[in-house]
Amino acid sequence: MTLADWFAKRKNNKAKASDIKIGDIPLTDEEVKKLWKKCNYCQKSIPKKELKKNYMVCPECDYHFRVGAQDRIAHLVDENSFEEINAHIKPADPLGFYDTMKYTDRQEEAFSKTKLAEAIVTGFGFINGHHLALGIMDFSYMGGSMGSVVGEKLTRLIEEAIRREVPLVTISSSGGARMQEGILSLMQMAKTSCALARMHEKKLLYISILAEPTFGGVTASYGTLGDILIAEKDARIGFAGRRVIEQTIRQKLPSDFQTAHYLFKYGQVDMICHRCELKKTLSDLFDLHKPGQTFVQKEKEAQEATAGN
């Protein structure tokens, strides 16, 4: 074999590589992880591409995987209509906090891992033509914990929504308040609730979607302040964590405790929504809340129409 032949053969092989089906050649564990995802519920391996197409819902057993803020925008908002605001805000370290690690190092780690500036993305967009303000939490950034940045971005979003007179939708996915910012995190609950009090007075619609998982300070503030509460399927939602409760009351908790179904059973949410249905449900709800023509107006119009004839 000449050197030229050798190169030609190598080139051919390379071209063929893309045609090889995944099942044909043994893949390393890393490669498998890159292309496939194991379902937490049915344990079946699902091609990631397929999963993505299916809104990150397992096609086999309907299990809802956690999704990030960018995926949410893709799932819900009309194409290219999302306009992010306050993306530049970054977390500070008001207490000079350290535990097993410095808080500033944790922030950097979270940023390099997720490429997110913080645990929430806020902005304005359209859902099937309905203009709205949207705040989406991302669990991958420090467990979606709420610190000063989450509180500030959300408050600014609410204030801007009031100014623009548009409804608000939030999607919560959070372990609760961020301990590294101590009391300032707790006060974000008050701050966001004060802003929502203004929104409430202005009679603007607020729909809160509780996704896997929503706990602690988020549940005890804007999470449950929606005029309508939607629990996403498979979400776990609660105030105190399961372990803390078990330790306190010293009894075993039911297996479905703090699931979306459990909350629904006890009247804590309006509905449980499948992720694939979320956009339509929101759009329908906006439609039903549209300050459309009143019955009186309709009647008047009908009369005018007959008078004109």
Place this chain on the structure above:
Amino acid sequence: MEKRPTTSMEFEKPIHTIETKIEELRSLSDETGINLEEQIETLEKQAETFKQELYTNLQPTQRLQIARHPKRPTFKTYISLMTDNWIELHGDRHGTDDRAVIGGLGKINGRPVMLIGTQKGNSTRENLEHNFGMPHPEGYRKALRLFYHANKFNIPIVTIIDTPGAYPGLKAEQTGQGEAIAFNLREMANLTVPFVAIITGEGCSGGALGLAVSNRIYLLEHAYYTVISPEGCASILFRDALKASEAAKAMKITAEDLLKLGISDGTIKEPLGGAHNDPEQIAYNIKNTIIKALTELENLTTEEIKEEKYNKFRRMGQIIE
């Protein structure tokens, strides 16, 4: 009022050693007739300076112990020492009267005030009755009913808070602990009467905040106010529940820290060694703070009350832009 028996804490041991020594000298001098006045006086002076130094330089975890002292005055104690014509108002009107939250009307210095507080006990029996000061959702809803009542009749509101947190239980989750607190936060924001919150012992997390979206927030000298109990923080972040003292330090939870962070409007001085050493004195100090705060707030219009409350919480937090 009779002097209440005090339970001493580990870090107070040196004081007790000196005090026992003084007692011994006294009885020795009585028995033998030798004049030991001079020695006793020096020791007493030493004890006094030692106490002053000890209690002004307490570690956060030592303050925590004082805040959680079993004999710490409770809401009921304060009511009896601060108010006249107290009438308790019961129930959430939805089937429950949560005993961890007590509320009612009383007069402070001649003015009617709506007082609402979390109630702990000074004994096991009392603690069981009041669920160790941990409200269920029904407690927050009862408080809400009383907030509305005060707002309707233009009566200022004072909340006295000492709670390890909202109760983490099965039923509490079923009836919406998170929602009950959240709803209170929003409704408190829209109240138009002067509202003062005082953290007298433990101010733990949403359980405390659920009664404290107010125009003024004060902390007792040894009280603390935090997003999570130091033990909870230690077990989650430090992965070791025994590191609570480190967590307490790192989270900046003392009255002094909160003043610096701009959360608290002032610190109410406690009698040396803690409120339990002189309930009358601390009740007097709290009462004065309430009167001062309400006098300031009384001049504001209903809209200004809301506006200044909004701005107060709007400022809280630190970010980089």
